[in-house]
Amino acid sequence: xxxxxxxxxxxxxxxxxxxxxxxxxxxxxxxxxxxxxxxxxxxxxxxxxxxxxxxxxxxxxxxxxxxxxxxxxxxxxxxxxxxxxxxxxxxxxxxxxxxxxxxxxxxxxxxxxxxxxxxxxxxxxxxxxxxxxxxxxxxxxxxxxxxxxxxxxxxxxxxxxxxxxxxxxxxxxxxxxxxxxxxxxxxxxxxxxxxxxxxxxxxxxxxxxxxxxxxxxxxxxxxxxxxxxxxxxxxxxxxxxxxxxxxxxxxxxxxxxxxxxxxxxxxxxxxxxxxxxxxxxxxxxxxxxxxxxxxxxxxxxxxxxxxxxxxxxxxxxxxxxxx
Amino acid sequence: xxxxxxxxxxxxxxxxxxxxxxxxxxxxxxxxxxxxxxxxxxxxxxxxxxxxxxxxxxxxxxxxxxxxxxxxxxxxxxxxxxxxxxxxxxxxxxxxxxxxxxxxxxxxxxxxxxxxxxxxxxxxxxxxxxxxxxxxxxxxxxxxxxxxxxxxxxxxxxxxxxxxxxxxxxxxxxxxxxxxxxxxxxxxxxxxxxxxxxxxxxxxxxxxxxxxxxxxxxxxxxxxxxxxxxxxxxxxxxxxxxxxxxxxxxxxxxxxxxx
Amino acid sequence: xxxxxxxxxxxxxxxxxxxxxxxxxxxxxxxxxxxxxxxxxxxxxxxxxxxxxxxxxxxxxxxxxxxxxxxxxxxxxxxxxxxxxxxxxxxxxxxxxxxxxxxxxxxxxxxxxxxxxxxxxxxxxxxxxxxxxxxxxxxxxxxxxxxxxxxxxxxxxxxxxxxxxxxxxxxxxxxxxxxxxxxxxxxxxxxxxxxxxxxxxxxxxxxxxxxxxxxxxxxxxxxxxxxxxxxxxxxxxxxxxxxxxxxxxxxxxxxxxxxxxxxxxxxxxxxxxxxxxxxxxxxxxxxxxxxxxxxxxxxxxxxxxxxxxxxxxxxxxxxxxxxxxxxxxxxxx
Numbered sequence: 001x002x003x004x005x006x007x008x009x010x011x012x013x014x015x016x017x018x019x020x021x022x023x024x025x026x027x028x029x030x031x032x033x034x035x036x037x038x039x040x041x042x043x044x045x046x047x048x049x050x051x052x053x054x055x056x057x058x059x060x061x062x063x064x065x066x067x068x069x070x071x072x073x074x075x076x077x078x079x080x081x082x083x084x085x086x087x088x089x090x091x092x093x094x095x096x097x098x099x100x101x102x103x104x105x106x107x108x109x110x111x112x113x114x115x116x117x118x119x120x121x122x123x124x125x126x127x128x129x130x131x132x133x134x135x136x137x138x139x140x141x142x143x144x145x146x147x148x149x150x151x152x153x154x155x156x157x158x159x160x161x162x163x164x165x166x167x168x169x170x171x172x173x174x175x176x177x178x179x180x181x182x183x184x185x186x187x188x189x190x191x192x193x194x195x196x197x198x199x200x201x202x203x204x205x206x207x208x209x210x211x212x213x214x215x216x217x218x219x220x221x222x223x224x225x226x227x228x229x230x231x232x233x234x235x236x237x238x239x240x241x242x243x244x245x246x247x248x249x250x251x252x253x254x255x256x257x258x259x260x261x262x263x264x265x266x267x268x269x270x271x272x273x274x275x276x277x278x279x280x281x282x283x284x285x286x287x288x289x290x291x292x293x294x295x296x297x298x299x300x301x302x303x304x305x306x307x308x309x310x311x312x313x314x315x316x317x318x319x320x321x322x323x
Numbered sequence: 324x325x326x327x328x329x330x331x332x333x334x335x336x337x338x339x340x341x342x343x344x345x346x347x348x349x350x351x352x353x354x355x356x357x358x359x360x361x362x363x364x365x366x367x368x369x370x371x372x373x374x375x376x377x378x379x380x381x382x383x384x385x386x387x388x389x390x391x392x393x394x395x396x397x398x399x400x401x402x403x404x405x406x407x408x409x410x411x412x413x414x415x416x417x418x419x420x421x422x423x424x425x426x427x428x429x430x431x432x433x434x435x436x437x438x439x440x441x442x443x444x445x446x447x448x449x450x451x452x453x454x455x456x457x458x459x460x461x462x463x464x465x466x467x468x469x470x471x472x473x474x475x476x477x478x479x480x481x482x483x484x485x486x487x488x489x490x491x492x493x494x495x496x497x498x499x500x501x502x503x504x505x506x507x508x509x510x511x512x513x514x515x516x517x518x519x520x521x522x523x524x525x526x527x528x529x530x531x532x533x534x535x536x537x538x539x540x541x542x543x544x545x546x547x548x549x550x551x552x553x554x555x556x557x558x559x560x561x562x563x564x565x566x567x568x569x570x571x572x573x574x575x576x577x578x579x580x581x582x
Numbered sequence: 583x584x585x586x587x588x589x590x591x592x593x594x595x596x597x598x599x600x601x602x603x604x605x606x607x608x609x610x611x612x613x614x615x616x617x618x619x620x621x622x623x624x625x626x627x628x629x630x631x632x633x634x635x636x637x638x639x640x641x642x643x644x645x646x647x648x649x650x651x652x653x654x655x656x657x658x659x660x661x662x663x664x665x666x667x668x669x670x671x672x673x674x675x676x677x678x679x680x681x682x683x684x685x686x687x688x689x690x691x692x693x694x695x696x697x698x699x700x701x702x703x704x705x706x707x708x709x710x711x712x713x714x715x716x717x718x719x720x721x722x723x724x725x726x727x728x729x730x731x732x733x734x735x736x737x738x739x740x741x742x743x744x745x746x747x748x749x750x751x752x753x754x755x756x757x758x759x760x761x762x763x764x765x766x767x768x769x770x771x772x773x774x775x776x777x778x779x780x781x782x783x784x785x786x787x788x789x790x791x792x793x794x795x796x797x798x799x800x801x802x803x804x805x806x807x808x809x810x811x812x813x814x815x816x817x818x819x820x821x822x823x824x825x826x827x828x829x830x831x832x833x834x835x836x837x838x839x840x841x842x843x844x845x846x847x848x849x850x851x852x853x854x855x856x857x858x859x860x861x862x863x864x865x866x867x868x869x870x871x872x873x874x875x876x877x878x879x880x881x882x883x884x885x886x887x888x889x890x891x892x893x894x895x896x897x898x899x900x901x902x903x904x905x906x907x908x909x910x911x912x913x914x915x
Contacts, residue, residue, distance in 0.1 A: 073411070079737070131910055141737070142666045143906065149843045150902035156895045202429040206421055208411035212373050212404050217475070218397025218425040248741050262455055263411035296752050303745020307738045315721075315735065 004267070011274045018281040022054045025288050048181045056184040057176055057284050057298075058277045060239055060246065063190035065276025066197045066269060067235045068250025069257070073208035073265065074228045075129060078258070079141035081250035082118075082236040086147035088247065090121025091233075091240040093155040100162045107241065111186055115237035121151060122233045126225075174239075174246040174299040176284060186242050190235045194273065197231050201265035204228060208263055246299050249276060252310045259313065279306060324349045325370060325479065325512070330379030332365055332534075339365045340534045343379070347527070349478070352501060352511045354521035356545075357531035358555050363514045364405060366531070367481045370512070371402035383479060397425035402481040403472045405514075407464075415459070415467045416452040419443055422474030442474035445500055447493075461488035469497065473504075482513040486520065498524045522546040523567045530554045546570055602863060605855050609870040616878030617641065624885035639775050644880060646781055647834045647841075648848075648872035653792065654830035655845030656852070656868055660803040660861060661718075661823040665853070667736040668845045673743030674714065674831040675840040680747035681709050687754050700780045707784060707832040714828030715821055781833045788826050795822065796862040803861070841894055847901035848872040875901070 023046065068081040075085075082088045094117025098110035125147055132139050159168045197204070203224045206214045214221050239245055253276045254268075261268045283301040290296060325347040332340040340362045347353050355363045368374040370381055372388045381388045383400050401422075413421075419442055423435040443449050446466040456464055465488045472480055485501075486494045501511050502524050515521050521528050521542065528545040530537040532554050538545060545551075546568035551559045560571045620641055625633040655668045669675070685706060721735065798819050801809050810816050834841065852868035859867070875897060883893045 076411070084737070128906065128910065139666075139909070143909065145671065145737075146843065146846075146902045146905055150899050150906070153895045153899035153902065157899065160895070202421075202424060205411070205413075205417075206424060209413075209418075209421070212402070213421075215373055215393060216371060216397065216402050216472075217421065218392075218394030220393065248738070252738070258412050262417065263413055264417040291753055294752070296749060300745050300748045300752065303741045304749055307742035307745065310738050311735060311742070 008270065008274075011271070011278070015274055015278050015281070018278060018285065019054050019058065022057065022281050022285055023050045025285060049179075052181045052184045053176050053179045053284075054281070056179045056187050056243060057280045059184075059187040059191050060174070060176075060243060061249070061277035061280035062273040063187075063194045063235045063276075064239060064246060064249045065253040065257075065272040066194045067232045069254040069265065069268065069272050070197050070204050070228045071232045071250065072254055072258075073204040073263070074225060074232075075126070075140060076208055076210060077140045078255060079251070080144060081248065081254075082232060083245065083247040084141050084148065084251065085125045085144040086121045086151050087118050087125070087233055087236045088240060088245045089148045089151040089155060091115070091118040091237040091245070093117055093121075093151055093158070094237065095241055096155055096159055096162075096164055096167055099164060099167060100158070107183075107186065111238055111241040114241050115234045118233035118237040118240075119230065121147075122229055126229065173297050174244040174302075175297045176243055177295050177297075179243065184242055186238050190238050193231045193235050196227070198265075198269045200224065200227060201269050205263060205265045208265075244299065246280070246302055248306060249280070249302060252306045253279060256310065256313055324384060325510075326380075326382045327366070327370070328380045330366075330369060330376065330381060332362070332369065332374075332377050334365075338534055340369075343531075343534070343536055345529060345536055345539070347510070347512055347529075349384070349510050350505065350508055351526035352505050352513065352524055353527045353529060354525035355512065355514045355529050355531060356518055356521055356554070357537070361531040362534040363531055364483050367402060367483050367512065367514060368404070371400060371481055372396065373402065373404070394425060397475070397477075399477055400479040400481065401472045401475040401477045403468055403483060403485060405483040405487065407468050412455050412457060414453050414455055415448055415470075416443070418456060418467055419448075419452075419470045419474045422471040422476075425475060438476055439474050442470040445473060446470040447496070462490060462493055465489055466493065466497070478508075479510045479512070482511060484514055484516065486515060486517065494520070518546060518551070518570045518572065519567075522569065542568055602856055602859060606863065606866060606870070609855070609867060609874065613870045613873045613877070616874045616881065617645075620644075620877045620881040623881050639778060641877065642782065643775065643778055643837050644876050645873055646778075646785055647837050648876045649869045650785060650830040650834040651841060651845045652848050652852075652868040652872040653788070653865060654827045654834070655849045656861070656865055657792075657799065657823050657827055657830075659849065660799045661820055661827075662732060663803060663805050664732065665850070666846075667732070668849075669827055669831050670840065670842050670845050671740055672736045673740035674827070675835045676740070676743035676747045677713060678706070678710050678832050678835045679840070680743060680750060681706055681713065683747060683750050683754065685709070687750065699776050703777050703780050703832075703836055704784075706836070707829055710832045711825045711828035714831070715824045718820060718824040777836055781837060784829055785833055788829060791822065791826065792865070793862070795819065796860070796865075799823070799861040838894075843898050843902055843905075844872070844875075844894070847897075847905050848875060850905055 064082075071080050071082065071085065071087075072078055082091075091114045094114035095110060097117070098105060098113040102109065102113075125144060128143055128147065129140060132143065156168060159165050203219060206217055206219050207221070207224055207228070211221060214224075236245065253272055257268050257272045257275060261271055280298065280302065283305055284298050286305065287296040287298050287301040290301075327343055327345040327347075330340055330343045331338070343362075343366065355366065357363055365374065369376055370383070370388065372393065376389055383391075383396070386396065386399065388396060416439065419439050420431070420435075422442070423431060423439060427435050440449075443452055446469055448463070448466055448470055451459065451463060451467075456467065459467065465485070469482070469485055472482070482501075485497060489497060498520055501513070505511055505526075513521075513525075523542075525542055527539065528542055529539045530545055530550070537554050538550060546561055548559060548561045551557070551561065551570060551572075555572075557572070558576050560574070560576045562569050562571060621634060621637050651670075654674075655670075658667065658669050658672075659665050685702070798814060801812050801814050802816075802819055802823070804812070806816060809819075848871045849868045851871045852864050855871070856864055856867050879893055879897055883896065
């Protein structure tokens with residue numbers, strides 16, 4: 001890490017290039033000249049569909065990566081993220097409940113219900129964690145997966161009985177093909193939350209060193225825990241409601257960053273944000289190009305690409321592996 | 324001055340501390356000794372508000388540890404616990420840097436950096452500052468934790484087994500450095516298992532047994548064959564070397580003749 | 583915390599042995615009761631002969647699935663020396679479905695229709711066994727990897743396999759959305775009876791092997807170094823274990839589809855019912871627990887509650903809650 005600033009600049013440049021690529025690619029060809037001259041439908045496509053889509057992808061990537069990072073600090077466990085803690089499933093269940101009982105409610109109201117459910121589910125997870133022995137870190141993802149399984153099963157049963165099966169995959173298959181102007185703006189909430197997360201980076205880093213250290217350093221443990229909990233839960237809920245969750249984004253990106261940069265969040269958050277956004281942009285571009293004119297959901301592509309990259313990092317470089 | 328009055332503590336109904344009253348003076352090194360389960364670590368945790376007080380009062384320079392805001396206390400008192408399992412991947416400089424958090428709250432000033440450098444220097448970690456904790460040996464990691472607590476630069480420093488994992492050289496160096504800092508007005512309260520370190524470096528020794536203060540005094544008063552015999556239920560020969568009492572606890576005393 | 587697992591060669595004290603027998607007997611009785619319920623509940627008078635023969639086939643399928651899931655999970659735990667990863671969490675069922683899709687892709691769907699389903703199933707199972715042993719060779723023998731890494735890698739493999747199978751399905755036919763949606767949870771009420779005989783034959787093959795190797799699996803669970811130190815042919819035993827796991831996962835997935843938490847649940851219940859027991863009695867217990875849950879649950883679900891299709895979901899929910907409860911209760915003690 002000779003010059004972090006230069007590396008960051010490189011990362012941001014490639015991010016901008018990918019964002020530009022993402023704007024250019026799509027089902028209908030776009031003529032850049034026509035856009036600049038303001039002719040025809042192309043400007044409309046750009047403003048109504050392409051830009052919202054690219055923004056949605058960047059916001060989702062940034063906020064999910066930062067949420068994962070924060071969640072891992074709060075629980076002091078590298079395997080925790082919204083999809084392995086019941087948060088995503090709770091948000092999905094909340095959305096199903098909102099659709100079933102308040103079908104006419106505006107999206108913001110549905111999102112609020114999903115967010116409340118996500119907070120409740122995450123709180124339950126944290127309560128259970130309090131009762132686990134601290135020296136068995138592997139119980140944590142086990143409990144999280146189980147809790148997520150239970151909540152997911154409740155949601156599936158509910159969906160089956162209420163004839164809402166088509167909404168079922170909502171927390172496992174993120175898709176950006178439906179993103180249009182007017183249907184993604186809620187995602188700006190996640191951007192704000194990610195920013196708040198960055199402001200509290202030091203506090204979250206200290207939380208990552210454990211309760212005793214944070215008390216010794218005079219941290220208001222409970223407050224910081226609540227701030228983190230709300231950032232993670234609300235971000236997850238917004239993403240689930242608007243585009244559907246991308247499982248393991250919050251696991252893979254922070255783990256890669258942690259391996260290279262360490263867990264001092266002040267330094268790690270910008271990297272997690274750019275890596276999260278970059279990974280999602282790349283997967284979205286692949287998903288749109290590989291089987292034209294059809295589109296393969298970003299969650300599927302991310303599952304393949306992200307998992308493969310992560311496995312390579314974990315297994316390929318044994319010298320730097322975890323102790 | 325740390326004042327402990329009438330502190331009792333139970334865990335799951337089992338008494339850990341029973342009506343402990345004790346005054347730890349300002350400045351110097353106070354060593355807590357006693358057999359396993361005597362309540363030494365619990366007492367440190369109570370002073371440092373890591374564990375909530377069940378009964379009694381503890382004040383640090385007059386500030387009640389239960390009512391004083393936690394960030395105020397963090398500038399007055401720091402603690403290093405025995406089992407430090409920081410799972411986060413931090414560099415040595417990062418870790419020690421967080422010791423300054425109570426003072427700068429996220430916006431480190433030049434003097435913070437200077438104090439971090441000084442703490443690293445004191446613990447001989449300057450070469451290792453950019454290494455991750457999980458790439459260090461046990462002894463190096465232990466020195467990093469101590470450096471973090473020193474960087475916090477509080478008047479009172481509580482250390483639970485600071486010599487864990489240290490080899491002889493680093494153990495002696497650590498005690499020498501604590502002694503030097505103590506002579507400049509800092510107060511250290513340390514739990515040590517090796518009684519000879521307490522005998523050689525402490526100004527005051529407090530012997531705990533079964534959750535009570537058994538006795539307290541200077542090393543010359545406490546490190547004696549009868550006192551140690553009572554506290555540890557073990558017959559320990561004590562010699563005097565270079566003016567310090569030296570407990571030969573590793574060897575059983577030779578069979579008594581003449582009685 | 584010193585536990586008796588640190589001393590694997592102390593003789594098992596007498597009272598525990600009798601308690602073990604007692605609990606196994608109780609489980610067996612419960613299983614028989616569940617089977618009775620399944621066969622007789624809600625049969626209209628006069629239709630006995632038809633109902634029995636119809637239900638017997640389904641029953642055989644469910645028992646087969648119960649055993650396959652319990653045995654593969656427990657074997658996986660012994661081989662990888664952890665109690666969290668299961669073949670299902672590692673996405674082995676998705677791997678099987680991926681192989682299915684790939685075979686369709688490779689041979690062309692037209693040719694596929696002409697092949698006898700039993701031959702096809704046998705071929706898929708064979709490929710699956712090759713795949714899982716190959717995966718194991720790559721993943722688990724290189725060095726003794728630490729458990730954290732293994733669990734992380736396992737969860738990621740689950741994602742990879744599920745996404746890959748989804749991806750390949752969409753690459754072949756982007757309109758084929760239904761296939762993916764339909765395979766999201768197992769359907770116990772529609773056991774694939776066509777494959778029953780092959781499945782029974784394949785599973786029966788594993789029984790003598792499991793019995794013969796039961797002591798070796800006990801040693802295997804002590805970890806690689808210890809096992810080699812005790813003179814075990816580590817590689818050979820691991821290869822056999824993963825081949826059997828591949829076969830059993832194929833059987834259960836082909837018969838009912840993917841089941842996520844069932845294996846984890848029944849195996850952990852067995853661990854708690856027979857604490858510290860050896861491989862063979864634990865396998866008996868976990869299979870019995872699986873049969874009681876699956877057969878009894880299906881009987882009640884279908885014939886008492888009159889519900890269809892989502893038993894696997896209810897089992898996941900109730901099972902998960904039971905599991906969390908046991909975990910927390912065990913921790914508090």
